[in-house]
Amino acid sequence: MSELILRNFALHVMLDSEEQEQILALLQRKNVTRRTVLVRPGQTERHIYFVDQGCLRMYHTDENGQEHNLCFYPENCWACDNVSFFKAKPATHTIQALEDSALWYFTLPDLEELFVRVPKLERFFRILIQNGFDMFQRRVTSNLSLSAEQRYLEFRRHYPGLEQRINQKLIASYLGITAVFLSMMRKEKDL
8 A cells, every 4th residue: 555655765764664654644645537636826735745656747837828848757756846835835837647646645734743753754855855956957958958859768768658658749848849740750760
């Protein structure tokens, strides 16, 4: 039931059984259907989600109504609008389920309580935020300096198997190209 999330914690911290019990006692579960919106711009993010099954995406909608995918969160990933969640500010992005998804989540008050009771958890989330910032910087740099083909190959390395699960239009948006161009590029390069 909770093995995947415990293995995720073990990537960065070793929790004893008492610490695991304290964490699991405050961890909540939610099942959502495909297309469910978990947070919208202007709302304050109330939860930080761990994807046990399924896939979420974070995107920005520009003034013309065009969606720009910023990140995908398949199984074993954490998702939230960090600034909104940790600083109680209005979200600037939308988080939506791309598939029926099973999620674990914490509220900020519960997480703050756990930071005091299980200090290792604060270290875990610090590392998680650092890794997320590193990923963000690499994504910005690749968008500025790599070709569309190189960005696509990077997407495939970072999200193995995800292209078989989600719409090509969403991948094209993530890459900053049109779906037609992505299709032509894949055919031409036999990707």
